[in-house]
Amino acid sequence: MSCGQVSNGLDRRTLLAAGGVLAAAGATGVASARILPSAMVPLIGPGYRPVDADERGMWQQMTRVEEEIAGSNLVVQDPALASYMQGLIAKVGGPAAKDFRIYLVRIPDFNAVMFPTGFAVIFTGLLLRMRNEAQLTGVIAHEAAHFLRKHQIRQYRDTRTKSDVFAVLAMSAGIAGGAAGVNTGDLAQLGQLGTILSLLRYNRVLEAEADAMGVRLLAEAGYDPRAMAETWQQLIAEEKLSAKYRRKRRRRDISLFGTHPTPESRMADLRISAAEVTRPGVFYDARRASYLAAIGKIRPTLLDDQVKLNDPGASQYIVNNLAQDGWNGLLRFHEGEIWRLRNRAGDDVRAAQGYASAVLYPDAPADAWRWHGIMLSKAGRRTEARAALSRYLMMAPNAPDAAFVRQMLVS
Amino acid sequence: MKSVHGLGVALALMTLPACSGVGGGGSGFGISNYTLIRARETSVGNGSLRVTPPREWNRQRGQLFVDIREVEDWTQNGPLLDGISFVTGLKSGDTLVRQTRRDDRQVPKFRSNMTAPEITAMLESLFRVRGGTVDFKTLGLAPRPFLGQAGFQFDYEHLDSDEVWRRGRAVGATVDGRLYLILLDAARAHYFDSTLPDFEAITFSARKVR
Amino acid sequence: MTERDIMRRLGFALLVSVALAGCVQTRQYADTQFSPPSGDYRLLVMRPDVSVGSVTTGGLVEPRADWTESARSKLLTALRAQQAGRGGNVRILDRRDSLPGVSAETIAELERLHSAVGNSIALHKYMGEDLPTKRRKGLDWTLGNQAIALGQRSGMDYALFLHAEDSFASTGRVALQVLGIAGCLVGFCAPNIGGAGQFAYASLVDLRTGKVVWFNVLQTGSQVAGIKFGDIRTDKGAAEMVERLLGRMKPGREIRRAQRART
Numbered sequence: 001m002s003c004g005q006v007s008n009g010l011d012r013r014t015l016l017a018a019g020g021v022l023a024a025a026g027a028t029g030v031a032s033a034r035i036l037p038s039a040m041v042p043l044i045g046p047g048y049r050p051v052d053a054d055e056r057g058m059w060q061q062m063t064r065v066e067e068e069i070a071g072s073n074l075v076v077q078d079p080a081l082a083s084y085m086q087g088l089i090a091k092v093g094g095p096a097a098k099d100f101r102i103y104l105v106r107i108p109d110f111n112a113v114m115f116p117t118g119f120a121v122i123f124t125g126l127l128l129r130m131r132n133e134a135q136l137t138g139v140i141a142h143e144a145a146h147f148l149r150k151h152q153i154r155q156y157r158d159t160r161t162k163s164d165v166f167a168v169l170a171m172s173a174g175i176a177g178g179a180a181g182v183n184t185g186d187l188a189q190l191g192q193l194g195t196i197l198s199l200l201r202y203n204r205v206l207e208a209e210a211d212a213m214g215v216r217l218l219a220e221a222g223y224d225p226r227a228m229a230e231t232w233q234q235l236i237a238e239e240k241l242s243a244k245y246r247r248k249r250r251r252r253d254i255s256l257f258g259t260h261p262t263p264e265s266r267m268a269d270l271r272i273s274a275a276e277v278t279r280p281g282v283f284y285d286a287r288r289a290s291y292l293a294a295i296g297k298i299r300p301t302l303l304d305d306q307v308k309l310n311d312p313g314a315s316q317y318i319v320n321n322l323a324q325d326g327w328n329g330l331l332r333f334h335e336g337e338i339w340r341l342r343n344r345a346g347d348d349v350r351a352a353q354g355y356a357s358a359v360l361y362p363d364a365p366a367d368a369w370r371w372h373g374i375m376l377s378k379a380g381r382r383t384e385a386r387a388a389l390s391r392y393l394m395m396a397p398n399a400p401d402a403a404f405v406r407q408m409l410v411s
Numbered sequence: 412m413k414s415v416h417g418l419g420v421a422l423a424l425m426t427l428p429a430c431s432g433v434g435g436g437g438s439g440f441g442i443s444n445y446t447l448i449r450a451r452e453t454s455v456g457n458g459s460l461r462v463t464p465p466r467e468w469n470r471q472r473g474q475l476f477v478d479i480r481e482v483e484d485w486t487q488n489g490p491l492l493d494g495i496s497f498v499t500g501l502k503s504g505d506t507l508v509r510q511t512r513r514d515d516r517q518v519p520k521f522r523s524n525m526t527a528p529e530i531t532a533m534l535e536s537l538f539r540v541r542g543g544t545v546d547f548k549t550l551g552l553a554p555r556p557f558l559g560q561a562g563f564q565f566d567y568e569h570l571d572s573d574e575v576w577r578r579g580r581a582v583g584a585t586v587d588g589r590l591y592l593i594l595l596d597a598a599r600a601h602y603f604d605s606t607l608p609d610f611e612a613i614t615f616s617a618r619k620v621r
Numbered sequence: 622m623t624e625r626d627i628m629r630r631l632g633f634a635l636l637v638s639v640a641l642a643g644c645v646q647t648r649q650y651a652d653t654q655f656s657p658p659s660g661d662y663r664l665l666v667m668r669p670d671v672s673v674g675s676v677t678t679g680g681l682v683e684p685r686a687d688w689t690e691s692a693r694s695k696l697l698t699a700l701r702a703q704q705a706g707r708g709g710n711v712r713i714l715d716r717r718d719s720l721p722g723v724s725a726e727t728i729a730e731l732e733r734l735h736s737a738v739g740n741s742i743a744l745h746k747y748m749g750e751d752l753p754t755k756r757r758k759g760l761d762w763t764l765g766n767q768a769i770a771l772g773q774r775s776g777m778d779y780a781l782f783l784h785a786e787d788s789f790a791s792t793g794r795v796a797l798q799v800l801g802i803a804g805c806l807v808g809f810c811a812p813n814i815g816g817a818g819q820f821a822y823a824s825l826v827d828l829r830t831g832k833v834v835w836f837n838v839l840q841t842g843s844q845v846a847g848i849k850f851g852d853i854r855t856d857k858g859a860a861e862m863v864e865r866l867l868g869r870m871k872p873g874r875e876i877r878r879a880q881r882a883r884t
Binding site: 439 | 623653660730733734736738740741744745749750751752753761763764765766803831
Binding site: 072073074106107108242245246247248305308309311312314334341342343368371374377378400401403404407408 | 486512513514515516517518519520522524526527528532535536540541545546547548549550551552553554563566570572574576
């Protein structure tokens with residue numbers, strides 16, 4: 001899934017003009033040659049090291065890149081979370097399970113990038129959007145498949161034989177990265193670099209391979225194989241809601257060179273593949289509880305990172321999606337935040353209601369009380385406002401804005 | 412204001428012509444986007460505020476399509492390292508940066524009935540949406556008089572996607588329904604401390620003229 | 622990732638390469654009081670990043686491990702020789718934790734700060750974005766107390782930040798078209814590459830004051846692939862690049878003025 005937040009294909013008209021396989025895929029939503037999960041076998045074993053000169057060169061550069069990423073202050077330092085994810089790799093990593101590394105970086109976008117030397121970078125934006133362990137493990141399985149099937153070096157060699165604009169992008173990524181003394185591993189450029197790498201490395205076929213193998217790895221590890229299709233389904237729905245809020249249509253041309261299958265076609269293929277690997281009578285688990293326990297600590301931060309971007313449609317979708325497992329104070333609070341930041345006519349009332357409902361839950365964060373108090377104060381309900389603000393100060397006496405809130409209470 | 416570091420710089424660079432290769436490089440590119448501010452009282456923003464800097468500063472020229480008339484940016488060592496921004500009389504319903512209705516992520520509009528926490532939340536969103544900020548921490552929010560009104564002082568720090576921690580302080584107040592604010596944002600290592608005295612002097616000297 | 626996000630993450634690096642591409646120049650700036658190090662000084666070379674690749678048919682830069690290692694070791698040898706010729710002793714930092722008594726995080730913080738400072742120097746001294754307050758001041762940037770603390774803890778007098786990059790056309794040569802700055806609007810700023818090119822910068826920080834006392838950018842671009850510029854995989858080429866970058870370190874303006882006054 002190292003394909004960027006949205007991997008849309010070419011738009012329909014272009015596809016139909018070009019004709020052929022692509023057009024068929026676009027029209028029916030199903031790739032005419034679905035890769036069979038049963039055909040996907042690992043091409044590498046444990047402790048793999050490259051032999052060919054060009055692969056060795058690529059490996060060496062990537063080692064440098066990994067050094068930079070590992071040393072970046074954008075990486076989330078949470079040993080418990082790291083060991084949880086290592087545990088997931090162990091289940092779906094196949095022969096390379098012990099060789100994998102995962103770096104979780106604090107960037108609020110939906111993305112994951114697999115590097116050819118066996119390490120993956122997962123953005124916190126992706127982690128936020130995963131509802132359960134099966135979905136997260138599905139992402140890991142997909143990335144693992146890119147590595148197990150040696151996609152990077154295959155695509156790299158494939159691209160070399162074509163004289164096309166991708167080569168320029170490869171060059172610009174390398175040279176521009178070097179131009180200001182910034183290593184290609186610098187996470188500041190990673191979002192772009194990840195996109196470039198993904199554009200270069202993974203064409204439609206390789207993405208389909210990773211989907212097919214990922215589904216198989218997921219099922220073999222005892223997870224619900226439909227989880228991977230769900231992830232795409234969620235992303236599409238989120239984008240639709242985001243675009244709807246901004247009164248526009250969901251963008252279909254994000255992936256500049258259209259090398260990826262559309263999310264719709266991937267979803268369709270994934271559903272078929274999932275059915276294929278599902279063995280009757282076996283109980284497949286989504287493992288929601290263990291997932292929630294593992295990410296419980298970081299989830300408030302990730303919700304915060306997302307909501308403060310003020311993309312109301314996307315944030316609303318995410319909150320509602322997570323709330324399928326049950327509403328709580330945290331989710332109601334962020335609902336209020338979404339409205340407060342959106343601030344259209346009537347949103348002040350909605351936000352006030354959101355905070356008022358959040359504080360009814362035992363897990364309401366202290367911030368909910370402060371905003372509840374401010375909303376009450378603006379509505380002229382002074383006594384209630386005072387009570388709410390006092391409650392805030394009681395819960396967080398050393399809050400950074402305590403001085404200001406105390407003054408609000410006095411005046 | 413133009414985005415704090417990345418976008419503003421990026422847009423500035425896009426207006427530069429490619430180097431013609433005629434020796435000398437540097438100043439052959441064209442006119443700099445910076446003009447000199449002398450160490451004496453000067454108007455900022457839309458002219459409704461006057462401040463007196465204790466030493467010379469560099470004023471960033473407005474960029475077409477990006478600039479907001481009520482906002483002005485200064486820098487001492489370049490926007491990647493430090494900057495002081497002035498917001499003068501921003502009206503209710505306006506934003507600190509130019510954005511289109513169709514942008515996915517948007518900086519919230521200012522509203523005249525905003526409390527200080529709402530104004531600071533607006534600033535935080537500005538950094539996250541436009542400034543490439545991935546982590547933002549409020550260090551303090553306290554009352555502070557400004558322009559003769561009951562204003563606020565906001566202290567914060569943030570980690571940006573270039574891996575640099577930056578620190579900031581903003582002092583502001585809503586006057587007659589309009590926002591007045593002076594904000595310092597600089598690299599946490601060395602540059603914030605070295606520009607803070609100037610910021611405080613400028614803030615104390617600030618007076619509203621209309 | 623939307624194009625806007627790409628632009629946001631683009632940062633400075635990509636755009637620097639666009640603006641500088643196509644120029645052939647070495648230009649150095651120094652603090653007005655700068656005297657090139659001589660005598661018995663200790664120089665810390667921060668993690669040098671050297672990458673060399675081969676430009677294949679289609680223009681892809683294919684990194685070659687053997688070339689990279691060879692270029693790196695030759696560049697460092699040339700560096701040691703060049704600096705030894707001026708006295709002093711050189712210590713090269715291989716990894717962030719290579720310096721005893723100094724934590725990896727300390728080095729990391731300094732690298733990050735320098736990256737912002739180095740980018741600012743390039744922007745405001747090399748790309749025409751002059752800051753009026755810095756006119757006639759030579760080089761007026763500092764890394765502050767963090768650099769001074771590093772000097773004290775490590776016992777080093779100067780820190781050199783160095784980046785070098787070189788690429789060579791291999792057998793099938795291709796001249797790629799210029800995509801130009803217009804490409805930036807779509808989210809990718811493709812550099813002006815005609816074939817192979819060298820790009821490097823060096824920045825010298827005086828660890829006793831924390832100030833950047835000398836800065837030099839070297840950038841050459843061959844418009845026709847196949848012409849080799851001082852191949853840095855060879856002893857001669859590496860020495861040439863080091864010489865271009867560091868060998869002609871000129872004293873600062875005040876020092877030159879004093880020297881002229883004496884003659």
